[in-house]
Amino acid sequence: MTSPDGAATSGGAPPEVALFVTCLVDQLAPQAGMATVRLLEAAGCRVVVPDRQTCCGQPALNTGEPEAAAVLARHHVSVFEPFETVVTPSGSCAAMVHHWYPRLLASDDRWAERARAVAGRTHELSGYLVDVLGRVDVGATVDGRVTVHDACHGLRTLGVKEAARRLLAAAGAGIDEMAEPETCCGFGGTFAAKHDEISVPMADDKLCQAAATGAGYLVACDSGCLLHLAGRRARTGVGPEPVHVAELLARTLP
DSSP states (O other), X not given: OBOTTSOBOTTOOOOEEEEOOOHHHHHHOHHHHHHHHHHHHHTTOEEEXXXXXXXXXXXXXXXXXXXXXXXXXXXXXXXXXXOSOEEESOHHHHHIIIIIHHHHTTTOTXXXXXXXXXXXXXXXXXXXXXXXXXXXXXXXOOXXXXXXXXXXXXXXXXXXXXXXXXXXXXXXXXXXOOSOTTSOOSOTTHHHHHOHHHHHHHHHHHHXXXXXXXXXXXXXXXXXXXXXXXXXXXXXXXXXXXEEHHHHHHTTOO
């Protein structure tokens, strides 16, 4: 059995976790998705991947189309409501479900409570492992030094900051903090596509800060930020390798 928060009860079966893959992970960073499955399994979870899942609607909401976002929100709720726990390797997508679904569907009596229920059991990966399961050591080893970028949605909407650091420290990584780890990298979903004249210097500043630490990896819990930073690093040659925390940890799992 599992408790309502997804943790295994004493003597019960492993907690079942539904993986919310996200669009960016599915299309551009599948290695982060596969690493997420490996970490969850290493933590004792049984992972299922609902095949009807689609976009959570965040790009539509960012672009000023709440009606379109609500259509996707209703679909997402219908796909994931059978599961007691939903985990995603994206702080921004978790924040969309957790923070915005109850607002988007608040006036729809058929969906409001269903949206609140799914939102309440949706978690960002590192927060779920550390704060819900209490699993800091997942059996991974990181040989080297890292610096952590606190992605905006995970930090400001979900309040997740220390979980990734605790996972990395337990794996043996040395953590070198940037001067401003909480400063936005400039991705911001559709912001980066609409305002490259602002987003590009923000990414370059973040990479320069990361480079100044001397760390070998720039770690985050959001693939959007990492893709944005990796794109700029490929052009400028500045900064350590951007990598999802799940991918870095999973590299040494059995």
